[in-house]
Amino acid sequence: MTQQTVAIVGFGTAGVNAAIALRNNGYEGKILAVTDGPAVPYSPILTSYYAGGQKTYEECFPWTEAEIDSLNVEILGGCTVEAIDVAAHTLRTTSGEFAYDKCVIATGSNPVTRGFPQVEGFEPLVMRSMDDAQALKDAAADPACKRVLVSGASMVALKTLEACVLRGLDVTLVGMMPHVLDMNALPAAAERFERGLEAMGVSLKLGTTIAGVKVIADDQAYCGRQLEVTFANGDVELFDHVSVAHGMRSNLDFIPAGDLEIDRALLVDEFMRTSNPDVYAAGDVAQALELISGQRRIVGIWKNAALQGACAGSAIAYELAGLPVPASCAFAGSISTNTIVVGDLLFISAGTIELNDDRRVEVCEKLGMLAVYIYEGERLVGFNQVCDNPEDRRLAYDAGGMLTLRIERALK
Amino acid sequence: MGLLKHADVYWKFMGQCTQCGYCKGACSSLENNELTLGGIARAMLDAERGASTIEDLRDAILVNAPLVNAVRGCFFCTSCKNTCFAHNDVCDLIYHARVDFLNLGLIPRESYSSVLVDQEWDIFTAYRAIHGIGYSDLTRHKATETSEAASDCEIAFFPGCSLAAYGPELTREIFACLEECGAGKVTMLDSCCGSSLKSAGFFERAEALCDRNASEIDAAGAKQLVCVCPGCANDMKRALGVRGMDIQVTSLSAFLAEHGFEMKKPLPETPLVFSKSCQNRDGSYLDETRAILGVGEETPAVFKGCCGAGGAVSAFNPDRQAEQADMKLSFVPDGSTVVTMCPTCTYTYAFRQMMSPRDIQSKHYTELLFENQFDWEKVFAQLGGMWYGEYGPWLAQVFN
Numbered sequence: 001m002t003q004q005t006v007a008i009v010g011f012g013t014a015g016v017n018a019a020i021a022l023r024n025n026g027y028e029g030k031i032l033a034v035t036d037g038p039a040v041p042y043s044p045i046l047t048s049y050y051a052g053g054q055k056t057y058e059e060c061f062p063w064t065e066a067e068i069d070s071l072n073v074e075i076l077g078g079c080t081v082e083a084i085d086v087a088a089h090t091l092r093t094t095s096g097e098f099a100y101d102k103c104v105i106a107t108g109s110n111p112v113t114r115g116f117p118q119v120e121g122f123e124p125l126v127m128r129s130m131d132d133a134q135a136l137k138d139a140a141a142d143p144a145c146k147r148v149l150v151s152g153a154s155m156v157a158l159k160t161l162e163a164c165v166l167r168g169l170d171v172t173l174v175g176m177m178p179h180v181l182d183m184n185a186l187p188a189a190a191e192r193f194e195r196g197l198e199a200m201g202v203s204l205k206l207g208t209t210i211a212g213v214k215v216i217a218d219d220q221a222y223c224g225r226q227l228e229v230t231f232a233n234g235d236v237e238l239f240d241h242v243s244v245a246h247g248m249r250s251n252l253d254f255i256p257a258g259d260l261e262i263d264r265a266l267l268v269d270e271f272m273r274t275s276n277p278d279v280y281a282a283g284d285v286a287q288a289l290e291l292i293s294g295q296r297r298i299v300g301i302w303k304n305a306a307l308q309g310a311c312a313g314s315a316i317a318y319e320l321a322g323l324p325v326p327a328s329c330a331f332a333g334s335i336s337t338n339t340i341v342v343g344d345l346l347f348i349s350a351g352t353i354e355l356n357d358d359r360r361v362e363v364c365e366k367l368g369m370l371a372v373y374i375y376e377g378e379r380l381v382g383f384n385q386v387c388d389n390p391e392d393r394r395l396a397y398d399a400g401g402m403l404t405l406r407i408e409r410a411l412k
Numbered sequence: 413m414g415l416l417k418h419a420d421v422y423w424k425f426m427g428q429c430t431q432c433g434y435c436k437g438a439c440s441s442l443e444n445n446e447l448t449l450g451g452i453a454r455a456m457l458d459a460e461r462g463a464s465t466i467e468d469l470r471d472a473i474l475v476n477a478p479l480v481n482a483v484r485g486c487f488f489c490t491s492c493k494n495t496c497f498a499h500n501d502v503c504d505l506i507y508h509a510r511v512d513f514l515n516l517g518l519i520p521r522e523s524y525s526s527v528l529v530d531q532e533w534d535i536f537t538a539y540r541a542i543h544g545i546g547y548s549d550l551t552r553h554k555a556t557e558t559s560e561a562a563s564d565c566e567i568a569f570f571p572g573c574s575l576a577a578y579g580p581e582l583t584r585e586i587f588a589c590l591e592e593c594g595a596g597k598v599t600m601l602d603s604c605c606g607s608s609l610k611s612a613g614f615f616e617r618a619e620a621l622c623d624r625n626a627s628e629i630d631a632a633g634a635k636q637l638v639c640v641c642p643g644c645a646n647d648m649k650r651a652l653g654v655r656g657m658d659i660q661v662t663s664l665s666a667f668l669a670e671h672g673f674e675m676k677k678p679l680p681e682t683p684l685v686f687s688k689s690c691q692n693r694d695g696s697y698l699d700e701t702r703a704i705l706g707v708g709e710e711t712p713a714v715f716k717g718c719c720g721a722g723g724a725v726s727a728f729n730p731d732r733q734a735e736q737a738d739m740k741l742s743f744v745p746d747g748s749t750v751v752t753m754c755p756t757c758t759y760t761y762a763f764r765q766m767m768s769p770r771d772i773q774s775k776h777y778t779e780l781l782f783e784n785q786f787d788w789e790k791v792f793a794q795l796g797g798m799w800y801g802e803y804g805p806w807l808a809q810v811f812n
Binding site for chain 2: 013016019020021023024033045046048056060061062063064066067262301302303306307309310337339341366394395397398399401402403404405406409
């Protein structure tokens, strides 16, 4: 009998977890992982910690080479998938064509710089990969680099900002929306967080955007130049570097139009199957059940990538063994959960901040914390919590864990 | 299958851990042993990878003192999980590590012999037998010499091991009150939720005990299970849920509030400080207890993880248990009454108070609601004394 092949496209959190689940569920056939990244994946959550000096390079890799080796995966590192042919069950890559029986798409997402003006001779920094983190680290290490502009107000922007602050840089944050964390926080929580950022010495320029960037030659400055940034509100300021965090985009370019059902990402069922029964998706490329809305959405967090990868791997192992996939393997759906620490500031959120006529908001301020609760009737559907006193941080974590559980339990 | 029975659990955890290290700051055991939760999973798998026999594996784990300390020093308080970006399930990890430890002979079975609550004799049943504490008249779903087994009980009352053993009058008073509520016939489930078995690594035995409890509830015909302790409520909710039983698990406080209960006496005049039970994972028990006592959020609560009694840590490292209890009590100001939700927390604090007295009162919330009280002085005297009196040789034989 010909050996079966499971192809994993992308070998980050979701891909590794798919491989783990395949092996844990008795699959002994070939696993082929194709990745344009390294054979041993890094944690994108930790890259900013490396840039900021909180983690060593080695500490950013959640799995060792020995651990990855023990999964017995054939890894094509530094290899890009150019196209998937779902009818022929093949992948066309920069290293040749490969056949598969089942395929897991786990290509993740990449930062976008959309909205940042094209500047000849200048590329802004972004934050996702180890190379991105290294670039920020290198820039910060140069004594001539003193002033950095971070554009964006998301979690990634704030972690980039923290890395810059830890490196002793003078940081300004510019955000299009009136508040930071606009995808995760309601204004009361965001304002408290912003006060904390300002207390750390960060300058905030919210509700405006970068209108233009001009490169000015200056022998005494970082890389022999300075950046003259014009903001949409008319302000003009000089910076040594700019880092852009304008969101993420799922990596799906290799999927021919119409071959798989795609909304913002690949639509999947409870076993992470796409519209083609032999192709699965997990992580930032998958639109799976989000429990509060009841819709299929991208919830791009580490745990989802891990659980969805594991779900796909388990389901494939059963299917290739000719067995029905047990309900226990299903992805139960998720809610958005986020925790971010920036200096002494801690922000925790879970659930939704989408408001409608059925939802009400309660704000509660106690000790060194501010909590915003979102209720639908009597049911908690979301919360934000900001803690700016390190002494209360443990309590904030406990309260955050407690509230997250309440939301999850109510959904069950 | 490899040498570790639960290698799949460690792999699963490894897959989900970012290795960010935040969990270390939430737990003195992880911090002292310089291990993250993912590091525990990694160390277990590393040991297996380097071993060709069970003996090799056992030796590899045994020489890794930080691993042994971290696995056995866990209270299951989930403080680490709360700091985890991914909210990874520490309990699943440590429970299975303890099962593997037990299978490998790394946990001496005799260290837990007194809390193997699925056997005829454990510390609670022995204490009750010696001191004549029994509830056969209240366990109505079981036949006695004078009565048939009832199968039409609406309510099953679950006091838990500590309350049933050390507070018999209080247990009976609560039972009587439940009957007076008029919600239907009440029976008492005189059993354990199995948490001590799980803590010791006897996961399958704990599940078997849950099966037994579920069967009893089914036989009683109960629609609702009223739990005194949040830990019991957690375990029973999970156990009944996975068995597909549609039984409403309710805290005693919520049940009493729903049935218009009035407190039997005024609250103490000393300031109250709640000790949030770590088993009260979502905090609902704390809210319900505050509500039935008629106090609001202005009455403070100490979180800070476990009281020290969780995870059977005392059987491995009694000093760690004492330090944890003292740490948590250190947030209770002198002159206050610390109000607990789990009777085992009450026991633990009372014990610490006996060892190093402070000007604080330790009360279980039921002691504030009802007339009867725990008499800890008497309980500790009886617990200590029973090893030396006429039952001493029998106890020594049973528990060694």
